[in-house]
Amino acid sequence: MHVLITGGAGFIGSHVAQRHLARGDKVHVVDDLSTGNRANIQLLEGYPNFRFDHADMLVWDGLERAAAWADRIYHLAAVVGVYRVIAEPTRVLATNIAACERLLRAVTASGWKPHVVIASSSEVYGHRLESELHEQMDLSVSTRAGTRWNYSVSKIADEALGLSYAQKFDIPTVIARLFNTTGPRQTGRYGMVVPRFVEQAVKGEEITVYGDGLQTRSFCDVRDTSRALDMLATKATAEGLVVNVGNDREISVNDLAELVRERAGSDSIIQHVPYVTAYGEDFEDIRRRRPVLDRLRKLTGFEHEHTLEDTLDELIRTSREQQSRENGHGHRSMVCHQS
Numbered sequence: 198m199h200v201l202i203t204g205g206a207g208f209i210g211s212h213v214a215q216r217h218l219a220r221g222d223k224v225h226v227v228d229d230l231s232t233g234n235r236a237n238i239q240l241l242e243g244y245p246n247f248r249f250d251h252a253d254m255l256v257w258d259g260l261e262r263a264a265a266w267a268d269r270i271y272h273l274a275a276v277v278g279v280y281r282v283i284a285e286p287t288r289v290l291a292t293n294i295a296a297c298e299r300l301l302r303a304v305t306a307s308g309w310k311p312h313v314v315i316a317s318s319s320e321v322y323g324h325r326l327e328s329e330l331h332e333q334m335d336l337s338v339s340t341r342a343g344t345r346w347n348y349s350v351s352k353i354a355d356e357a358l359g360l361s362y363a364q365k366f367d368i369p370t371v372i373a374r375l376f377n378t379t380g381p382r383q384t385g386r387y388g389m390v391v392p393r394f395v396e397q398a399v400k401g402e403e404i405t406v407y408g409d410g411l412q413t414r415s416f417c418d419v420r421d422t423s424r425a426l427d428m429l430a431t432k433a434t435a436e437g438l439v440v441n442v443g444n445d446r447e448i449s450v451n452d453l454a455e456l457v458r459e460r461a462g463s464d465s466i467i468q469h470v471p472y473v474t475a476y477g478e479d480f481e482d483i484r485r486r487r488p489v490l491d492r493l494r495k496l497t498g499f500e501h502e503h504t505l506e507d508t509l510d511e512l513i514r515t516s517r518e519q520q521s522r523e524n525g526h527g528h529r530s531m532v533c534h535q536s
């Protein structure tokens with residue numbers, strides 16, 4: 198099978214690529230490396246069936262050829278992370294909407310009908326207080342989120358584009374509403390909470406909880422997420438459906454901080470930080486985010502293979518190994534930096 202992954206050097210995309218290469222598929226990744234990282238796909242570049250293009254989806258001249266080549270397309274390219282969404286509100290709209298529309302136009306023009314998986318986000322549910330979020334709910338956009346609302350607006354637009362092209366041009370498509378995904382290769386650099394907590398706990402630094410910490414999230418290991426996306430592409434693209442993808446175990450950010458500290462055996466102090474201090478902009482965060490996964494399970498038979506504790510233990514171990522390597526070369530790194 199030929200697999201095209203936009204944003205494939207990113208945290209989730211690299212795991213999707215690895216999954217397909219492991220079973221012998223040909224994989225073509227395109228990424229502008231704005232939030233993706235070449236290191237994420239470094240090991241994959243040794244596969245003879247792997248190809249990488251460093252390119253911007255908005256202007257990439259290879260898009261039409263790639264769309265005509267692919268049997269399956271995962272559209273994961275997007276501006277992500279709270280820091281970047283707030284810092285680059287216009288780029289969020291331009292990249293997330295225009296890139297999706299350009300991809301779908303290329304698929305339509307190709308005359309080929311690859312199975313298309315479009316990544317959306319749980320943020321399209323907005324500031325709802327219901328204990329569970331399901332696909333039949335009306336979507337909500339609130340200006341209480343400040344310029345962060347541009348991200349949910351862009352994802353709602355992507356969903357509308359995907360479903361419209363699927364209906365009008367009979368493109369087999371599924372919209373995957375991703376809830377909080379975490380695991381190996383994720384960075385805390387753009388505001389992702391789990392890697393940030395893990396790094397702080399391992400280093401013995403303050404664990405910084407933004408806001409009051411009562412907001413809840415539901416974390417899914419990236420390997421479970423990539424497996425769910427693969428299963429949906431196989432089972433559900435012909436349906437033209439929206440499907441929640443994540444884990445339905447809910448945890449408050451305060452409890453997550455305590456859990457990370459406990460698993461790491463850390464003496465770090467948990468410190469609460471106002472949003473305006475953390476991000477340079479005040480906004481009202483989404484309070485609850487727990488998916489109903491009935492549709493995913495009914496369509497695919499999906500079950501999780503990783504617990505949150507499993508994922509945290511692996512991230513803590515990896516963080517300790519990284520810190521040990523850095524400490525072992527600390528003097529040399531400092532000298533290089535000063536020069």
